[in-house]
Amino acid sequence: MEKVIEESLQGTSLELAQKENNTKKLFIESYGCQMNFSDSEVVASILLDQGYNTTQNLEEADLVLVNTCSIRDKAEQTVRKRLEKYNKVKRSNPKMKVGVLGCMAERLKSKFLEEEKIVDLVVGPDAYKDIPNLLKEVEEGRDAINVILSKEETYGDVSPVRLMSNGVTAFVSITRGCDNMCTFCVVPFTRGRERSRDPQSILEEITDLYSRGFKEVTLLGQNVDSYLWYGGGLKKDYDKATDMQKATAVDFAQLLENCAIQFPKMRFRFSTSNPQDMHEEVLHVIAKYHNVCKYIHLPVQSGSTRILKEMNRQHTREEYMALVDKIRSIIPNCSISQDIIAGFPTETEQDHQDTLSLIEYVKYDFGFMFSYSERPGTLAARKLEDDIPEDVKQRRLQEIVDLQREIGLERTQRFIGETVEVLIEKTSKKSENEWSGRTSQNTVVVFPKENYKAGDFVLVKITNCTSATLIGEAVNYSEMHS
Known part of the structure; x- marks a missing residue:
């Protein structure tokens, strides 16, 4: 998932x-x-x-x-x-x-x-x-x-009430459903096939957020980078679209660029990406616009091509590594995070070692790591025996977590001595006297409050860090501050 x-x-x-x-x-x-x-x-x-x-x-x-x-x-x-x-x-x-x-x-x-x-x-x-x-x-x-699953419903005409809002960051849904049929995942069965939301309704929702003082939007979907609007309908039916519909279609790179241009004082993130749909045009948009965050969540699930095939992931280990190389060359300061499943059915010790070596190769900034748990209704539950003992799953998961923690610390340490742009989101959990916010690379930063306020874009000189948090002092407002 x-x-x-x-x-x-x-x-x-x-x-x-x-x-x-x-x-x-x-x-x-x-x-x-x-x-x-x-x-x-x-x-x-x-x-x-x-x-x-x-x-x-x-x-x-x-x-x-x-x-x-x-x-x-x-x-x-x-x-x-x-x-x-x-x-x-x-x-x-x-x-x-x-x-x-x-x-x-x-x-x-x-x-x-x-x-x-x-x-x-x-x-x-x-x-x-x-x-x-x-x-x-x-x-x-x-x-x-x-529980009827729709081919059209995107809730583009419903303005969500911001329930858990800090007034600074918000999520805007741009796609619903998924076509990928990964064998471990129930989403295509519970949320239906993939369809995209009218770009006009997305931009109107962002306009409303901007008018209310929000400073950052995360474009959200099961698989955002396969976003494709051609007038409505399922993504899989695009090949039946008219020539006019195809000529005026909007893909994810275009949507992201439209957001960046129309709202230069807002920051944009997106989640989640699927490696097979991460097109080079999107990478160039991220590199070109300061207000598009230099961060990509790029789930891999396994470092073994054999297991990726069992999972019905549409890429190999080598294709994934080539994509990471492309990201590093086009966006040198980009952070990348992962999803990894330990102990998928039939996973051997060699498959597990392939996952560890992939983590070493990519050098992820952070990740979301789980041991495999069989979900009823998935293809894996129907066709594959959950044959890895629980203690083996847990050991492999721990090895993945330990390696990620070590590499994550290295990646966080690279910011020490640098001055980074931070959007202040809230008071720090640890101290009433400190602000907490995130960099473009999605790393949390804490620093003394002084006279700044939530929603400000500030430049922070980084002096120290923990494995996941940067510590520093604000030096001034950034150019994004309006």
Whole structure:
């Protein structure tokens, strides 16, 4: 799975500005990748217009929604425990309705509604606009379900309510679904086939964010660099498009360049990339524009060509290394991060060594590393035996983590003595007297607050570092500061 799961955010309940005259209370909790958190903002926006204000008090909620993830077994188990908790509360507040959204909803619809009877409504990732109708069904005493996957739905016409916002950085979804069919991943089955959002609606959403003082946008999707707008419809149907549609189509490099040009005082990131779709034009856009961050999350999953084939990844070890060489030559100061799975079925000790040697070769700045856990419904679960013992998986994972930590420290140390541009995001976790922000390369920087404020672009002289954080002192505002 190409989405980063931030452990610190798991299970966050969301609260936003209250709308006057709204009388009902919504408690919404999110698990999984950033796409799910972004979807929760869309749902809250739809329900705000239906009379629901958010609450962080579960006991007073009229409607409880949990936005779920099917990527790892741990996330699924956590959501089940939460549903048990909701239902205990529901016993003392029988008017409360409980619903499951997102990827688990599609996969476990009948189990939740019919067998276990633990929820009132089940809503798949493409059916959020149908929630008001589903709630009416529930109120009339019927179970409500919509997990139909859409060929068109991109939520381009819904302005998300920024639920977890620091007022500085925001996520803007540009694609939904995925066509890649990696054997370990459930996304194509839970989120449907890939389709892109109208570039005009993306630019309008960014314009709105800019007018409200946001300074950085991450363009978000299961696979952003295969973005392709040709008037609507599935990416896989592009070959059936008319000559006019093809002539006026917008790809990811063009979209990213449009963002950079139209909003010179905003910074742009994107997540996530798939190596097979990372075209050279995108690299040139990153290199050309100061406000496009010099950072690429480039999931590899394994350093072994044989395992990559078993995973149905559309590239070899050598092709991946050639892409990294190209990134280093076009964007010399670029940071690269990885996703790696240890202990995929049939993985030998040599395959594992290939992964370690790839980490050495690429010198990733940081990464997201997991041991393989079989996900029901995936091709791997159907066709491959999960044959690597748990202790072997854990040892291999630890070796990957240890090597990444060592290389990550080296990569962070390269900034010592340099002056870097930082966008201030928030007060540092460790000290009320320090700001925390990130460089273009996505490295966290902490420094004394002085007279700067959140949202400022500042130049910081780096004097020290830990394995993942730079420490320094601000010297002035940067040219990005308006």
